[in-house]
Amino acid sequence: MDTRGVHLWLIVWKAFTSLREHAEQHIRSLGLCLSDFGILEAVLHKGPMPVNTVGQLIQLTSGSITSAVDRLEKKGLVERHNSPEDHRARIVHLTPAGRKLIECAFADHEAAMERAAAGLTVAERAQAIELLKKLGLRAQDLLDVSRGTGFEENYKTKPDASRSR
Numbered sequence: 001m002d003t004r005g006v007h008l009w010l011i012v013w014k015a016f017t018s019l020r021e022h023a024e025q026h027i028r029s030l031g032l033c034l035s036d037f038g039i040l041e042a043v044l045h046k047g048p049m050p051v052n053t054v055g056q057l058i059q060l061t062s063g064s065i066t067s068a069v070d071r072l073e074k075k076g077l078v079e080r081h082n083s084p085e086d087h088r089a090r091i092v093h094l095t096p097a098g099r100k101l102i103e104c105a106f107a108d109h110e111a112a113m114e115r116a117a118a119g120l121t122v123a124e125r126a127q128a129i130e131l132l133k134k135l136g137l138r139a140q141d142l143l144d145v146s147r148g149t150g151f152e153e154n155y156k157t158k159p160d161a162s163r164s165r
Helices: 005-029 034-046 051-057 062-074 096-116 122-146
Strands: 078-082 090-094
Touching (some): 034 096
Antiparallel strands (some): 078 090
16 A cells, blocks of 8 residues: 555545535535535534634635625625624624525535445544544644744654644
């Protein structure tokens, strides 16, 4: 078995691409685009939050998140309210119609993702989750160090160093 880092990257990339395409296809079948689904899902599960926070959670630029929230607001699925703590911030809230839509859509999406992940047993899923988190955290640590924001500046000289989380 090829265990080189570049091969692992390729396998993770291909698996992610397949899962993402499956998710996007299913989300489109619900009449939503990925960004709209992501916004509605984030606010459903995390509660009302500032527009920029939603954008960071679902990895949209400030311009893209503003356009997406505008689109959802026009459809009557979300509302923006002023933040009581920071009058510059706008907080995204689900409307009753938005809550009803995303609750049904998310339940359906969750079932679709269960079907997509059915190739692994529950134990294999737990192992995959643990290992992928470990891999992602290590890669993020290296990025942080290269940007000068890391906690351990000696990664470059000690490649096996890691921090516990």
